[in-house]
Amino acid sequence: MSVFAKATASRSARAAWTGVALAGVSALLLTACSSGAPAPAESEEPTEAAGDALPVEAGERDLTLKIGTILPQSGTLAFLGPPEEAGVELAAQQINEADLGINVEVIYRDSGDTTTDIATVSVTDLLSQDVSAIVGAASSGVSFTVIDQITSAGVVQFSPANTSPDFTDYEDSGLYFRTAPSDLLQGEVLGNLIAEDGASTLGLLVLNDPYGTGLAAATTEAFEAAGGEVVAEELFNTGDSNFDAQLSAINAANPDAVAVITFDEAKVVVPALVGSGYPGDQLYFVDGNLADYSPDFAPGLIAGSKGTLPGPKLEDDFREQLLGVDPALADFSYGPESYDATMLIALAAYAANSTEGADIAEYLRQVSGGTGDGEKVSSFADAAALLADGEQIDWDGPSGPIGLDENGDPTEATIGIYEYAEDNTYSRIN
The missing domain is CATH 3.40.50.2300 (Response regulator)
Structure with a gap:
């Protein structure tokens, strides 16, 4: 018998996604799915009002967005580097091919691991090149060594794979985000799986x-x-x-x-x-x-x-798209999350009509669907067309519905x- 957990919850306070809140929702759904019983209704927490979303300026855009990455090209997580970088590159290619008023330039750098100072050197280099956002690191430990350096510079840090619960209430000036769920959820699924076995x-x-x-x-x-x-x-x-x-x-x-x-x-x-x-x-x-x-x-x-492993089942079409970027890929872990992180950064810049880190951060939550409104979209062209008309969007990409909360955490997640x-x-x- 398999175990499946999907946590969905609205959050109205910065520290609201605590271990108790997350475990409460996922445990109910986990118990129901493990036993074969119908899942109970999700917790009746208030959703964010549509009015919480910032207005989107209608009109054409002419933006050049520079994104850096600190993903593991070396170290103990090096096997995650290729799929993550492929996800970033695929998103950048699709955004640029759409030719809708925003051009994305990606600068790839290594994060190493916590035995080296590679991440700090890489971040220093990226900041000197005036990036608006940095995708990475994969390792929570590495991210903790550079998060202050990045956010104090007014730059967005968006990790596709950080899962430490400690990021939820970290003082990041509202500039840290992630598409991977906290390990409060993965640990719950793993512990229950082992017991169920x-x-x-x-x-x-x-x-x-x-x-x-x-x-x-x-x-x-x-x-x-x-x-x-x-x-x-x-x-x-x-x-x-x-x-x-x-x-x-x-x-x-x-x-x-x-x-x-x-x-x-x-x-x-x-x-x-x-x-x-x-x-x-x-x-x-x-x-x-x-x-x-x-x-x-x-x-x-x-x-x-x-x-x-966090994430929904990888669709064959998206797998083929990643292989089109890197035919040598043997692993696809966190490729979808990296793609979605890059897409959300670009869509937030488009919605804000700005490449300033603080402006991007202001719009990241709502383009992810975290404010509870917006038309669901899964292609950059469709999303940009709506934003150019002054409409709200809710991005649902290959990593699934995201709905970032006020902590920068996804409020919907699946553990495979x-x-x-x-x-x-x-x-x-x-």
């Missing part, structure tokens, strides 16, 4: 950074609420190369399942754990390491193991469940 005890191997510890806490809360017990939680730091102590402690606890909350370190820890005798089909992966391991692992090593096959590739099962 029959495990009563759980071991956790956790990257000691805001992403890892936040996701581990949410997973633990959900698993324990379902009646399970976490019998081991072992932390490690980015850059560690020896995991013997952590794996020995997990093996000694003999849990029914192990959640591997890591980035690229999974390539080392998973073969070591399975090689020590732990069953490969009792492992659970997360968005930071859900990857194609066919070149790395022996056949069958993790067959039957599962993992979670995936399973590994004999060849160590993964596919969606819900």
